[in-house]
Structure formats: structure tokens, C-alpha cells
Amino acid sequence: MYEITIAALLTIITAATPLVYAAIGEMIAEKSGVLNLGVEGMILVGAVCGFATVHFSGSATLAILVGLVAGAGLSLIFAVLVLGFQATQVATGLALTIFGVGVSALLGQDLVGIAYDGLPKISIPLLSSLPLFGTLLFAHDIMVYGSFILVIATAWFLRRTRAGLILRAVGDSHDAAHAIGYPVIRIRYMAILFGGAMAGLSGAYLSLAYSPLWIENMSAGRGWIALALVVFATWRPWRVLVGAYLFGGITILQLHAQALGVGVPAQVMSMLPYLATIVVLVMISRDNNKIKLNAPACIGKPFHPTS
Amino acid sequence: MLFSLVKRAEYSRTMVYVSPLIALVLTLISGIIMFQVMGADPAKALYAFFAEPISTKYGWAELGVKATPLILIGVALSVGFRAGVWNIGAEGQLTLGAICGGGVALWFYQVDSAFVLPLMIIAGALGGMLWAAIPAFLKTRFNANEILTSLMLSYVAILLLSLLVHGPWRDPDGFNFPESRIFSNSATLPVIWPGTRLHLGWLITVAAVITVWVIMSKTIIGFQVNVIGQAPQAGRHAGFSVKRMIWFSLLLGGAMAGLAGMIEVSGPIGQLSPSISPGYGFTAIIVAFVGRLHPVGVLFAGLVIALSYLGGESAQITMNLPLAVTGVFQGMLLFFLLACDVLVAYRLKFDSPFTSPARGRQHV
């Protein structure tokens, strides 16, 4: 029983990690006032590029980097359209997802059915041999540790640094930020690229560690769940982490329940993460004040410096 | 920057029509480059993609078959998008329409009556509406973002269909395949062009396009949709209810998507199976935008996108190109269109580096 519990908890961590990356990235983009609905597409492209890299080069480090760059590259298309060409953010984000699904399927056509061992686990000496929590907390692959560092760094960046303050200011009122003299467009480019890079990492984690292989549409809606997580977290990094683990838990719960042969059809169990997303969204959104006070005021609004 | 964007005093009416054409041309050019990179002969690939599928009468009919769900859903989504209601879950509503319409067909599989088909149509539309009513309720009552709720419900709907065809609705004589019985003749849409697969659904689609066009351009309902989408506050001032508009858009989208789902299972597919749509509900979003959110535009856009589906299949068969090329084409078309749309509200001003005002660098 003890081993099963530990195993379940470990899988929760692996299920939550991609959500942490994608949601933190999206949160930063949204903090700058940009809603990028293309997360799902960026995750898929990150996943396929990461997997292709590890397959052809054998280097996991390079694969992670390529996933990051691929996600950022895809988000650059979004950024150019939205910031340069004044395209609507919602439509462009949807287009990015559709495009990402297509491109990843195209790139990955020859990769289907190939397996990979998964990212190596890095056990932290001494700590990992602690009883009970040792393996749970200190024997993961590098991207799990990375996700925690990311949350800490993001929280610190937004609260404590001047750059973080400026980023929030741009999302709160781009007109005011522009009037004071901050380069709104440049800041938003960087925020979007960061969001894309993190979505790329999220994808790389899926295809390198979570289920180390490539299948079309393997993200299965995680990009959208990440978007919901940002709302759930009311744009705060620590709550993103909590939300991601909550969803990781639900995902794993349904997998284990299926394995244990609970008398509920597999499909019903598989619906759980999606239904949970809806429930959580409703719970947070019903308090209009909470959303209004925390959401970046300029989110989704176009900005043209001369108008 | 070599050019800058200057806001036009008024939207350019010419550009509204020209920009989709520019986008189409740019997509084709990118397609040529893409085929070149993939090592395929661009001329042959483009021919296989865009000409071969419609070189026969059967091909034209197939175009109508493919375009039917795309146009039906696209035309309804375009109304919602105009009102600023982002129903992204048409795929789920389509699935529910297929489940409800198909359910009626399976219930009456031994009945031979002219009433079965109309009943299926009603059930399909109601099923889609039911599924769309959930995000509408959650949005109007709890302010929950309809993009995310409608999308999550799509995943749920597809799982629901899978549950049904794996379980209670599985064909008892089907060797355990996850498929329902084949629908009876009275539950199948009649073919309207003998010798092809073009069915009654195409006529329903054309009728829907005309109806929506009249509603949008001639009636106060269409006027309300536009006002609320462009300036919700002005809409409230005029006494139009945003909540009612959310309900209207989502229910219309749900009804049409449900209808499309029912038409798919009752027409080209003829039974319920786990995958009844290659993402028509999502692709219809592209159709709506490429069609400028205008019913007649959607009609043409639906045909173009349908051609890209047929082209994908044809290129796969004749040139061994992957089917995923279709999705890439569709995404690119939408990207280029969104980029070209900037010309509707802005015009390009080319700055020559020699005539621009002196921006001295002496003071840094």
C-alpha cells in the first residue's frame, strides 16, 4: 500500500509539471495584457520537436532546449500578428492552436510508435535517501526541479523586481505605461515569447518524461486546462502551482481508479479533469470582484501607440 | 521599420473583400515553399491538392458533402463571433447532435416511416442546443469564460460518444467493434444528386445560409448582434440585453452544430462510431473568420476549406503526402487572413529612410 501511495504521488508530480510550465508562461503573457489561446498548439510543437531531437541526437538537454525554442518560435507568429498587425488576440490564439496541431502532426508523422527511456532522474545525495519523503521529493528529473524554481522565480520577479512591476503596469494600463515612456510593444513581445517558451517546455516534458513517446494530439487539452488554471490562480504563481497539483491529482486519480477496476467506465473517469476544470472555473468566476481586481485590466485589448 | 501603420479614418470597404484574396495567394505561395522543403514537386502537389479533387462530378459532390458541416457550423459561429460570444465547443455540440440524432435512429431502427428523419433533425438540433446551453448558463449566471467551458465540454462529449458506442449502443452483430448498427433507410438522408453522395444536408445548409443572411442584414436581431459585439455598452444603452445575446448565439451555434452532427451520421457515415468528425467544429472557426463572419462569405470559405480536406486526402493517395498538411494549410490561411485584415482598419505608410524627419543622434 505504501509503495502504491508513493507511486501515485510521484505520478501526480509528473502530471502536474507540464501544467505548471504552461500555466506560468501563460500567466506572464496575460500579466502583460495579452491573452494567448494558442497554448495547446505551442505545447504540441514543443513536444514533437523535443521528441524528435532526443530521437535523432540522443541528447535530452538539447531536446529540452529545442522544445523551448520551438514553443517560443511558434509564439513569435502570434506576437507578430497581434502586436505588429493588430490582429484580434482571441482569433489569432485559436489559429495558433489549429496551426500547432497541424504542424506537430506533420513533423511527427515518422516518430509515431518510437519509444524513449524518459529523462534521467537526478537524486539529490543524502536527501533522497530520507525515509518516506526521500524518493517523493528528491529523486526527480531536472524538469520537475525546474518547475519549482520557475514558480519561485516568477513570484519573486513579479513581486520584488522593477522589471516585474513594469510588466504588471503594462498589463494594467498600456496607455499609461506608454505615456510614461515604457516600450509596451517590446515588453509584450518578451512576455509572449516567454509564454511560448514555457509552453514549449511543457510539451517537451510531456514527450520526454510524462509519457516518453510522440502521439498526435498528445497534450489532450492540457493547454486549455493551463489557461483555466491561470484564472483559477487569479494570476498568482503560487496558486498556479497549487492548481496544477490539484489537476495532476485528478488526472492520476482517474488513471489509478481505472487500473484498480473501480466499477465506473473508463470514459467517465477520463471526463473528470475536464469537468473539474469547468467546476473550478465557475467557482472562481462567480465572484466578479475577485476577477476584476486581479485580472490585468488590459487583457485582450489591442494597443496601437499612435491612437 | 520600413513601413508603419496609419489608422484609417474609416474602415476600407475594398479591403474587406481584397484581404481574403491576398491571404489566399500568400497561403499558396507558402504552400509551394512548404512542398519544396518536404521534397515534393510543388506544381504536382498543388495540383493534387487543389485541382484534382474537383476534376470530376463525383469530386464536386464530395466537396458539397465535406462543406456541409463546415458551412452549417461556420455560419452559426460567425453570428456568435460578431456578438463577441466565443463558442469554441462546436465540436462537442456536433457530437451531442450526432448522439441525439443517432439515438433516435437507433431507437426506431425497425420502423420504416417518413417521420424518423424529421425527428432526428429535431433531436440533433436539440442535443446541440442542450450542450451549448451549459456554457451559456455558466456564462450568464456565473460569469465563467465560455471559451474554456465550451471547449472542455467538447472533450466530455467525445468521451460520452465513445462510452455509448463501446457500451449500450454497440451493434450486437458487429463483432465487438465499437460502432452502432447501420442506420435504416428511413433514418438516412436521401441523396439529391444521383450517382454521388451529395445528400439533403447540402440543401439544408444553403437554406441556413440564406436565413442567417436575412436575419443578420435585414432584421433588428442582426442589428443587435452587431451592436453588442462592437460596443456592448452602447447595446445596453439601446436596451439590448447582453445576456440574451449570449443565450441566442450559443443556442444558435449549438443547434446548427447539432444539426451538422446529425447530418454527418445520417448522411456520409450512416452509423455512430467513436470518431465522427475530423475536427469540423474547430475548423468551422477558421471558416467563419475566412468568410469575414458574413453568411455568404462563410459559404465560399466553407468550400475552400472543404477543398483542403479533399486535397489532403488526394495528396496522400497520389503523392504519399501526410494528411496533416491540411491542418497546416488551414492554420496558415487563417494567419495570413488575420495579418491582411490589418489593412481594413489601417493603411501602410512606407517610410523612406531618406525623407524621414531628422532624428538626430547627437543627443543620446
Add this chain to the structure above:
Amino acid sequence: MTKSFPGVKANDDVDLRLNAGEIHALLGENGAGKSTLVKMIYGILKPDSGQVFWHGEPINIHNPAAARNLGITMVFQHFSLFDSMSVLENITLGMEQGIDNATLEKQVIHVSNRYGLPLDPHRHVYTLSVGERQRIEIIRCLLQNPRLLVMDEPTSVLTPQEVRKLFETLNRLSDEGVAILYISHKLDEIKALCQTATILRGGKIVDCVAVAGETPHSLAAKMMGEELQPAAKKADRRFGDIRLDIQNLNRPAKDQFSIALKRINLQVRGGEIVGIAGVAGNGQDELLKALNGEDVCVRAGAIKIDDQPCADQGPNPRRALGMASIPEERLGHGAVPAMSLVDNGLLTAFQRLDLLQFGFIGQDTSRTFCNKVVADFDVISNGISAQASSLSGGNLQKFIVGREISQIPSVLVVSQPTWGVDAGAAQTIHNALRNLADMGSAILVISQDLDELMTISDRIAAICAGSLSAAAPTAEITVEQLGLMMAGVGNNSVDNAESSSPEARVH
């Protein structure tokens, strides 16, 4: 300096010279090019041609940061503030480089004490009054040790008492050698504050004069170029029955950014114009929406139109009873920017003027109506198919006012009727309101422009923090008393007003 925008030459060969310690007025009507000029000085816009000299040296100001490095700072008409952030964070954002918070906080407290600008550095901006928000902007400027302070229409959002306080601060700065460029179209203020005035009209310099040698009247003549007749108020005015009756109207605040309405009572008779004064953000928007039905009440009797209770009804039933309204925001609230004038006419008139047949839009009838409004109210546009957003502010406002008045409402509620419009359009609008009153309608004018209210209203009340004062006849009230009412002080405490500071009462 010259700067062109599509269709207009906003600044045509403009010269301007300021000395240290001088308070210099930049005077002109809306659209005269004042804002364009100062935006070039502050590096937000790039001039097409022309040169700025600073202490005799030719310079190029690429961006606001460069301007601030030179010692040029600016307080905008629309504040550059971030609502969800604290005062301190807002000030940090306006500074060139990061100073640690503790030091900055000390500096803020120091400056605010020295210049009489009390502020709590840790409050969030959305909790502050407009006057307090302006203080943030001013402190932000003062912390940069400015040599030139540009102020764009700073008093349009202040009570008369707050204005006086601001002038004290500005005079102290000027004594310390800071040059101040003061943009306004309010002549009394310029007389009271400035030494020199540069007058702009249609993007060109009309004159540069010493203020001491001018009267408000002579300045007005230079600013407008032609003599304008103020809308004459008839000497003896007769009022009919009560047409708009507001009894104990309460509305809770929707969120942190809006104001609750508290026990509003007001009656307006037929033929009467009642003005509601108040500093922006004290519940004016909420009042308009509660009256026109955008915000629906539970208790029907809170609002009666011609004795018909209707507070529980939406905009359409109220419009049927004769209620019309004109919101402050023209683009996006009063009109749909990208729609044609015909459609914008249809927007609020389809019901009362019967422009529909079985839900289908009557194309001819709505065109006829639109043509009539355009002709009657002198709306200049590229035809009735022109988009609302392509009209100038004044013409669009004339169109919106015309659209409502042409429906002959029994009650008209209008917010900021002449905000940001040129003098000619303002006069057309004032006359139209007068005429409508003479036809027996009851009119409620919500405005921040006290001159406007004093000119056209028969009675005036003031709104402060969601409460409405009793209305007093215009003839019996002074601007000073009105200022106190706007600050939420009862009418009877007027006597000791001079001795106490108004700040204490502005929340």
C-alpha cells in the same frame, strides 16, 4: 514646430518660449493643437519639422525618458496611473531608475508635506478620489526635480477649493524657479495664475500676450476668433408638473471600481433644467445608468416618469414612457464607433419612432430620420453612411443629442453634454436643450463644467460619493457654495468654509 495627422495639420509652425519661474498659459479651444504641441515637447510625438531649444541648446527629445532627464515633466489630462497598484508603485514606475522603496517612501512623504499634497503611499489607486490621483501625478513630477512642468487641463476634475490649493502649489514651484506650462481653456484660471499666455487656434499661434493686460473677454475673443452669444435664459420661466420623480433611489456598488448611490431624491418639472455638479467618479455614471434603465432597480417606485413607476424596468420600457439619455462616453456608449450614422440613429430611435416592420428594419424610414437629425443639428460628416468614429467630437455629440431630442422625450438625462467639443457645437447643444425644455420636457444635466451648469440650469444640485445634495435655484447660489456641495458639505455650513481645509472632506 509642425505636426500633421491624417486630414489635419495639428500644429502649423508653432513657436513657444518659456522662462525659468514663469507660469505660461497655453490657451486654445478643444482641437486647437495644445495637446499635440506638449506631446512633442514631452517626446511622445515626433514633430514633422521644427526644433526644441533647451537653455539655448538645440535638442532632440526622442521619448519621455529623455524629456525627464532634461527636467521636463508632465501631468496629463488623462492620468497615467495604474489602478490596481499602490501609490508608491505608481510613483516608482514614473521614476527613471529603481530607488529602494524605503528611500522613495521618505522622499514621497517629504515632498507631499512640503507642497501640501497629503497622500498615503500604500493605498491602491482605485480607492482614491480624482483629486488625490492628480496629487500622485504631481508628486511623481516633483520627485524628478523638474525645471519645466507641463500641466494639461489639470483643473477639469477638481472642486473650486481643490483648484485653489493646486494654484498655491504651482505658485510655490514657480517661486523656486520652475517654469510651468499651463494648458487650459478656462479664462478665469489663467487670469488668476499665469503671467503670459500663448493662444492657439486651428493649430496656429494667434498671439502671445501678457495676461495682466488682458480681460477674460479679450482672451476669449482671441481664442475663439469670433464673438459668441451665450445661450440666453428667458427671464421668467414657468414650469409644469413633475415629470421625473426620483424617490429614495439606492443602488449598491457593482465592484470596487464603482460607487454606490445613496438615497437619491430629486424632482424635475416639465420645462425645467436641473444641473448636477460633481467631481468625476462620484456616482455620475451610476446615476445615469440607474435613470436610463441600464441598471435596473427592484423597487419600481424609486423612479417615476410622468407618475409611472418604472425603476424596475429596462431601457426600452422606460424609453416608451418618454425617457431619453445621453451618456458621457460618445464612442462606445452613446454611439457604435464603426457603424454608420443611419445605424446609430436607429440604435435608440427604432422603438419610439417605429422604424421596424415585423422585426425588419425600415431602411427608408431610418435614413429619413438620420437625414433629419443631420440637417436639424448641423452635423458635418461625409454623408449619413459615414462611420460614427470618423466624425469630430463636436459633430458626433451634435448627432447624438439630436437623435435623442428629435424623439421629443418627456425626460432627458444628459451627462457632460459639451465635454471636449468646440464652442460652436457647445452652443448648438445648449440651445437645443433650452428649446426642448421650452417644449415642456424635464431635463437633467450632469456635468463637471460649472460654467456650463451656471449658464443653462434653473436649479443645481451636487453629487458627492453617491449622495445627492438638495437642489438650489441657480440664481441664489455661488460657485463657492457649489464647490462645498461638490465636496459633500451641507448647504448650511457655508459660513465657516473659508477657515477649514477642503481636503479633509474629500473622500
